[in-house]
Amino acid sequence: MQYFAQKLKVFSDEFNSKLKDLFPLPEGNEKKVVEAMYYSVANGGKRLRPYLVTKTAELFDVSADRAFITAAALECLHTYSLIHDDLPAMDNDDLRRGKPTCHKQFDEATAILAGDGLLTYAFELISSKKNEFSENVKCRLVNLLAQGAGSFGGMVAGQMLDLDSEKNENVLFPEMIIKRIEEMKTGRLLRFACEAGAVMGNASQDKYNSLVMYAKKIGIAFQIADDVLDVEGKEEEMGKTLGKDCEQNKLTFVKLYGLDKAKQMAKDYIYEAKDALAIFGAEANDLYDLADFIIERKN
Secondary structure (H helix, E strand, O other): OHHHHHHHHHHHHHHHHHHHHHOOOOOOOOHHHHHHHHHHHOOOOOOHHHHHHHHHHHOOOOOHHHHHHHHHHHHHHHHHHHHHHHOOOOOOOOEEOOEEOHHHHOOHHHHHHHHHHHHHHHHHHHHOOOOOOOHHHHHHHHHHHHHHHOOOOOHHHHHHHHHHHHHOOOOOOHHHHHHHHHHHHOHHHHHHHHHHHHHHOOOOHHHHHHHHHHHHHHHHHHHHHHHHHHHHOOHHHHOOOOOHHHHOOOOOHHHHHOHHHHHHHHHHHHHHHHHOOHHHHHHHHHHHHHHHHHHHOOO
């Protein structure tokens, strides 16, 4: 999958070059929070979620330029979640993508505000005139992103369930809980990425549903791959501290099923994800390749 990794890097470089213009620095001392916001959002990353927004939009003849603001908004929101995940009260990490986490580079209070700032900026971007879609489309995007990020079946709910599972030695129905955690915590933003492309492209209901199914499957596979990398990965490639899942007693697919079965489950989910794209044929080749990359990546 080296060729796809290179394709993703080209996309990431182009995306990053546009991103800086969205973070002009204020003149006053409040600029520190914007500096922290940009430090975190510009700190590497494969840009999988913006890539998904862009490639699903292209299925419906929406250009990458038109999809950019929505993709950037999603990356802002995703980065807010990483900043808060890394805080001492959460996962307590010192490294993110090989660099000091936001609260280590700045301070804890600034990191909290930077996360808050990125969360609210995401919705400002989507609803702004920079996003060149109808008000109806923008309203739907705002609603879907709020659902995906929120406390009622979204990312925040998944994070709460994940934290709760750490504190309980004997989790009831662990197979149901682990899938529910990952569907909400990891999967919902991946789902939004696919939904956003379909919404911007005014997709038919059957194509919309196919992309949602694809997103659900790659979301679980993505988390399984992360669980595996936490055990087998190399810290210099991952850019973060490994082995913390076990240390923090996290409920993971590896803990529940073992390495071999977890890996096979990820492959099965990727097979099902690609099967969901049949309605698009060869037009979805980039999404097929992304699905394979998710479980073959090294970081």
